[in-house]
Amino acid sequence: NKDGLDWFLNNCWQKIYDQNSNLELSIIGSWKGKVAEVYKARFKNISFTGYVEHLANELKNSIMVIPIRIGSGIRIKALDAIVNGVPIVATSVGVEGLDLVDGRDCFIRDNEQGLAEAILSLANNDEYYQHFRRNAVSKLKTYQDPGTALQMRINIYNKILEEKK
Numbered sequence: 001n002k003d004g005l006d007w008f009l010n011n012c013w014q015k016i017y018d019q020n021s022n023l024e025l026s027i028i029g030s031w032k033g034k035v036a037e038v039y040k041a042r043f044k045n046i047s048f049t050g051y052v053e054h055l056a057n058e059l060k061n062s063i064m065v066i067p068i069r070i071g072s073g074i075r076i077k078a079l080d081a082i083v084n085g086v087p088i089v090a091t092s093v094g095v096e097g098l099d100l101v102d103g104r105d106c107f108i109r110d111n112e113q114g115l116a117e118a119i120l121s122l123a124n125n126d127e128y129y130q131h132f133r134r135n136a137v138s139k140l141k142t143y144q145d146p147g148t149a150l151q152m153r154i155n156i157y158n159k160i161l162e163e164k165k
Contacts, residue, residue, distance in 0.1 A: 001068045002035070004091070008067035009043050011112035016119055017044055023123055026062075028052050059084045063122050063129075066094030067115065078106075082139050087132035089118045105135050 005027065016023060025046040027036075036048040052058045064081035068091055078095050081088045088095065088106035095108060102108040107118035122129045 001071060004067040004069050004094070005039075007069060007112075008065065008115070009039060009046070012067070012116045012119075013043055013046070015112065015116040019116075019120055020123055021045070023119075025065075026058065028055075028058060055080055056084050059086045062086055063119055064088045064090075065115075065119060066090035068094040082136045085133050085137045087122050087129060087136060089115060089122065091115070100139065105139050106132065 013025060021044075023045060025043075027039075027046060027048045028050075030051060031048050040046060040048070049058065059081070064077060064086045066075070066077050066081075066088065068075075068077075070093065075095055075098055078088055078090065078098055078100070080086075088100070090106060090108055091110050092108050095106060100106045100108070107114075107122075109115040109118050122132060
């Protein structure tokens with residue numbers, strides 16, 4: 001989602017980098033070379049990894065940042081993080097429909113200061129990081145219940161239909 005990435009880089013990344021220049025932002029997925037080059041020229045410690053065959057390897061010891069601001073559908077990025085036991089920092093749109101609780105299962109922040117603070121708190125405090133990692137793994141058990149998973153999908157589809165009206 002280019003809008004989300006653009007917003008995150010322009011409003012959050014520099015604040016995060018200024019407080020912890022050891023952090024690196026890996027942007028996964030297919031991005032046109034020109035877009036990647038423009039961003040890499042403007043921002044420090046970012047890389048575009050392209051398609052990743054073994055996502056689990058890429059996600060080890062990471063934080064999943066989902067700065068999506070527009071769009072609908074099933075939030076595969078968040079589910080990938082949950083499956084891999086990775087803490088999530090997202091906008092409310094980024095985890096929409098997933099029954100995640102802010103402050104327990106993930107951080108949900110819709111402004112740049114909140115997103116930056118949440119990322120830094122996870123990056124700078126291993127105990128905090130492990131707490132959210134464990135909660136992500138335990139959330140996976142909820143999604144394995146067929147009834148819960150079906151109801152979540154129905155809720156997402158209903159929300160999409162409501163938006164189309």
